[in-house]
Amino acid sequence: MLELQDVCFTIKKDGESINLVDLVNIRIPRGHFMAIVGPSGCGKTTLLKTIAGLNPESSGGLYWEGRNLSVEGDLEASDIGYVPQFSIAYDPLTVDESVEAATKLRVAVRDNEELDHRIDRVLEETGLAAIADRQVKVLSGGQKRRLGLAMELVSDPKLLLCDEVTSGLDPRSEREIVRLLHDLSRREGRIVLSVTHSLAHLELYDSILVLHEGRVAYHGPPDQVTHYFSVHDTEEVYPKLATQTSERWQSSWMKHRAPYYSKLDKVRTKLIDSGALHLPLGVVNQPVSTSSQGESAPAAEVGTTVLEKVAPLTSPAEETPKVRTPGFMTQFMTLLSRRWRIFFRDRGQVFLQLAILLCFPILVTLFSENANGQIANLSDTRQGNIVAEIAEQQTVKRDQVTVGSAISGIIMFQVILLSLMGSNNSAREIAGERQIFEKEKFGGLRPSAYLASKVAFLACLVLAQSLWMGVFVNLFAPFRGGGGGFESHIIFLLLINGAMTAICLGISALMRTAEQASLLSIYLVGFQLPLSGAVLALPDSVEFFTQKFISAYWAWSGSVSALEPKVLHAVKSVIDTGLAERAECLYMLAFHVAAGLIAAWIGARRHQWD
Numbered sequence: 001m002l003e004l005q006d007v008c009f010t011i012k013k014d015g016e017s018i019n020l021v022d023l024v025n026i027r028i029p030r031g032h033f034m035a036i037v038g039p040s041g042c043g044k045t046t047l048l049k050t051i052a053g054l055n056p057e058s059s060g061g062l063y064w065e066g067r068n069l070s071v072e073g074d075l076e077a078s079d080i081g082y083v084p085q086f087s088i089a090y091d092p093l094t095v096d097e098s099v100e101a102a103t104k105l106r107v108a109v110r111d112n113e114e115l116d117h118r119i120d121r122v123l124e125e126t127g128l129a130a131i132a133d134r135q136v137k138v139l140s141g142g143q144k145r146r147l148g149l150a151m152e153l154v155s156d157p158k159l160l161l162c163d164e165v166t167s168g169l170d171p172r173s174e175r176e177i178v179r180l181l182h183d184l185s186r187r188e189g190r191i192v193l194s195v196t197h198s199l200a201h202l203e204l205y206d207s208i209l210v211l212h213e214g215r216v217a218y219h220g221p222p223d224q225v226t227h228y229f230s231v232h233d234t235e236e237v238y239p240k241l242a243t244q245t246s247e248r249w250q251s252s253w254m255k256h257r258a259p260y261y262s263k264l265d266k267v268r269t270k271l272i273d274s275g276a277l278h279l280p281l282g283v284v285n286q287p288v289s290t291s292s293q294g295e296s297a298p299a300a301e302v303g304t305t306v307l308e309k310v311a312p313l314t315s316p317a318e319e320t321p322k323v324r325t326p327g328f329m330t331q332f333m334t335l336l337s338r339r340w341r342i343f344f345r346d347r348g349q350v351f352l353q354l355a356i357l358l359c360f361p362i363l364v365t366l367f368s369e370n371a372n373g374q375i376a377n378l379s380d381t382r383q384g385n386i387v388a389e390i391a392e393q394q395t396v397k398r399d400q401v402t403v404g405s406a407i408s409g410i411i412m413f414q415v416i417l418l419s420l421m422g423s424n425n426s427a428r429e430i431a432g433e434r435q436i437f438e439k440e441k442f443g444g445l446r447p448s449a450y451l452a453s454k455v456a457f458l459a460c461l462v463l464a465q466s467l468w469m470g471v472f473v474n475l476f477a478p479f480r481g482g483g484g485g486f487e488s489h490i491i492f493l494l495l496i497n498g499a500m501t502a503i504c505l506g507i508s509a510l511m512r513t514a515e516q517a518s519l520l521s522i523y524l525v526g527f528q529l530p531l532s533g534a535v536l537a538l539p540d541s542v543e544f545f546t547q548k549f550i551s552a553y554w555a556w557s558g559s560v561s562a563l564e565p566k567v568l569h570a571v572k573s574v575i576d577t578g579l580a581e582r583a584e585c586l587y588m589l590a591f592h593v594a595a596g597l598i599a600a601w602i603g604a605r606r607h608q609w610d
């Protein structure tokens with residue numbers, strides 16, 4: 001039994017409290033199928049989210065089997081299925097792969113046999129078995145809704161909440177989905193609540209809840225709606241609602257609800273007696289009606305009524321055993337393999353990554369000629385000819401400028417291109433799938449497993465991009481480092497790419513949309529070159545504030561410091577910006593990586609349902 005007692009969900013607007021859900025009192029017994037209807041903006045989705053725990057109630061109480069959920073803790077993630085308005089499957093995956101990933105993320109299965117059994121069962125239940133190999137992107141609207149349901153059913157939820165799962169469907173598909181929801185409510189004592197705009201197929205529901213401005217205007221049998229509102233057709237209900245205030249509808253309903261509840265109870269008894277509604281053994285059949293007229297009370301306090309009896313022994317099964325959420329490693333591995341699969345299925349993405357990987361280092365090598373030039377040495381002996389000495393010094397100076405500028409420029413070019421790759425790697429990584437992530441988090445996904453899978457996936461890209469950049473450029477313009485100089489250079493390339501990837505991942509986790517995250521990440525990369533001081537020296541006052549935050553400066557400075565002394569001297573002769581110690585550069589970049597990951601962790605944990 002799910003019971004809502006005087007439930008309100010209040011928001012503050014311009015300093016004023018507004019109840020989007022206002023004093024809702026309803027009782028919904030196990031095995032019940034209820035439609036939530038009402039004009040657009042009346043609070044249907046808000047009520048559904050309040051029941052799901054996504055909008056914590058501002059006052060009143062929600063009870064499950066007599067247990068106060070706000071006091072004794074919410075239902076287990078596996079006990080609630082929430083099918084939102086948006087698609088929760090990835091287009092490149094197949095139906096079977098989507099259901100498999102949903103199962104592995106939500107249910108700790110004993111072995112592969114149980115996994116296959118669960119997948120086959122929900123595919124069968126939702127009528128998707130025949131198209132299990134089809135990719136999500138080619139599914140029809142109705143099939144996508146079925147898939148959304150299948151992905152929720154994997155954990156055998158006792159409470160299934162559906163938000164507009166029939167909107168936009170043709171009448172036949174709509175009826176099929178409503179029929180499917182009806183059938184799902186007949187098994188295992190599952191409560192199915194469905195928010196819908198449509199007033200078609202109402203006869204398939206056990207009860208209809210009509211909301212008006214967040215208040216209950218009616219909750220009773222579908223065939224009594226027209227009678228209650230004194231209209232000929234259900235289509236006339238919404239215009240009728242507008243004829244008086246929602247407060248009046250609410251108080252009128254509180255006065256007249258008893259006979260409607262009693263009709264609901266009668267129908268329910270008949271269903272159970274006829275065997276059409278199966279409640280699991282041990283589940284008590286409780287009435288929709290309350291113990292006292294006009295007042296509701298927690299189910300646990302309601303006295304036993306005629307209806308309240310243990311379901312008959314003809315019931316097919318015991319209450320399904322408790323489903324456990326899988327551990328960190330299972331969720332991590334599932335997400336990581338799903339991410340690689342999505343990556344390889346998206347040919348455009350693979351092509352872009354390969355093009356960037358191969359072309360960016362080629363771009364750098366276009367400037368390698370001067371970097372390979374020699375820097376003449378000054379003669380040890382005085383020649384006694386002042387003109388010859390000046391000419392020699394000028395030659396050395398010219399070499400230093402040519403070679404020093406080329407080497408500094410090549411290092412900075414590598415650093416900037418790897419920054420760009422870093423931002424391209426991760427700017428959309430979380431923001432682009434935020435809704436699906438929120439949905440999966442609601443279903444029991446650990447943010448730590450999610451973030452770890454992102455870090456593992458991105459680390460592979462960072463490794464490939466940075467190593468290839470360093471090694472390829474080195475073939476054409478060998479890094480002129482002292483002992484261990486090339487290794488240091490590679491580490492700084494890895495760190496700059498890692499830092500930008502981590503920071504943009506943080507941005508991606510904190511922003512509300514993928515567009516915002518991309519834009520901010522691009523700006524961040526765009527500022528790296530001018531603020532690094534590698535091209536133009538910054539005024540001291542600006543440099544003091546900005547330098548700490550510019551990853552490109554630390555990577556460039558660290559790599560330049562790893563050059564052999566003569567080349568380092570040449571570079572120093574062409575720059576006005578001071579270089580930092582290698583160790584300091586390492587610490588600063590490690591700090592940038594850590595800051596990005598901490599931001600990503602904070603953003604991933606944050607609740608961001610639309």
Ligand SMILES: Nc1ncnc2c1ncn2[C@@H]1O[C@H](COP(=O)(O)OP(=O)(O)OP(=O)(O)O)[C@@H](O)[C@H]1O
Pocket residue numbers: 011020038039040041042043044045046047197
């Ligand atoms: N967190 C929120 N803050 C402010 N206003 C909100 C919030 N959530 C919902 N609303 C507003 O509350 C009202 C009810 O929204 P809700 O989405 O529940 O309506 P609905 O009945 O489901 O509408 P529709 O049928 O069009 O989907 C709307 O006016 C909406 O803009």
